[in-house]
Amino acid sequence: MTNHMNQLLPVLRLSAVCLVVCAVIYPLLVTGIGMLFFPHQANGSLIEDENGRVIGSSLIGQSFSDEGLFHGRISSIAYDASGSGSPNYAPSNPELAARTAEANQEQQLLNPDGESVPADLITNSASGLDPHISVEAAIYQVPRIAEASGITHKELYHLIEQNRTTTMEELVGSPAVNVLQLNMDIEAAR
Template identity: 30%
Template structure:
């Protein structure tokens, strides 16, 4: 019996639906689940979870904070990279700020840090982190293009522009990321003989020439790049050996042991380049801190 064309098309579509449902909705998920139960793969399929004393304390693949009840970093633990999403897997992502993002949106002085319209540029975020990490670890947090107070060292220069776009004889200079009423004085007293002013909330400096000031910070700061920049996911569980080395003395002091003993644990928890040539050596922060707790329990009080 020959069915009408429209019915044959509907039957063909129904058969395709049933076949694809069985293959992709049943067989494929079961195959993937079965593969994930195989020895050697089960740990990874379950999320690479890390346990301590029978309790799950985190994942090898997702970073986490090591802070106290007040949110301050704990001195007895190694700290990871910054996270734009607070190490929340549901908020994974980057800040999407680029290297040319160097001018802050200043807060209303009446609202201060609670001003929802205010925002820090990527440069100021990096500068503020470098200063805080330097103080926390007892080293200099100085960084090129950063003010001593931890803001981006950026000027708006006003005056007649030459043919090459420069302003050889400024008439006014403003420190864009230092707000009047927040800091006492600009990071630079004068620029090309003109007194530098603090920025005022609500003023428009768009017509000025934006001039980043490098300053006298070393080309290779004591605080390494991964300590002040978040990863693309914001969940990176690793830090560089350089950042681990920066924290070693502080952790050793808090643990009541020697930097050499802590450095040994850092080396034991450092992985090399993938396949010997891809990426850079890295230290898993969670595994390192667990190793510290086992070898040198933190002193109380």
């Protein structure tokens, strides 16, 4: 019996040390480094209005219905960040085809001056929470927003260019704009 105890004690000690290192020390260290060097990102990339009130995160898409604002991608999870992920429909799935056709029709009604609706306005991202739309999708919405907001096309194009992703971000993806940031600039310009 003592032979088994002699073998069990080192195993229990090693397990306890691994538990403390992996479950306590490492997470605290990584969180501390994140808070020290990247405080904005470590706290959720929250965006505040001029009164210091949190209005959203630059990492999570929101729903905008005001015709004077840019609209983002559709969300199959109703922009609820507590559980991301969208249905993994095959292209042949009738539900996906119906949802896409409905979104396409809505965009054409909202933006009658546009030609073909950019794909990111009628499809959702893999997480269902993407806060960005392509520059093409932003430009597509300019006539509607100009008419509803009174901001000129030229000013809107300038705002899109100001909010465009950086060159480094574009190396791994296509040019995009953050819808919340863009809409905050529109609200400030009204």
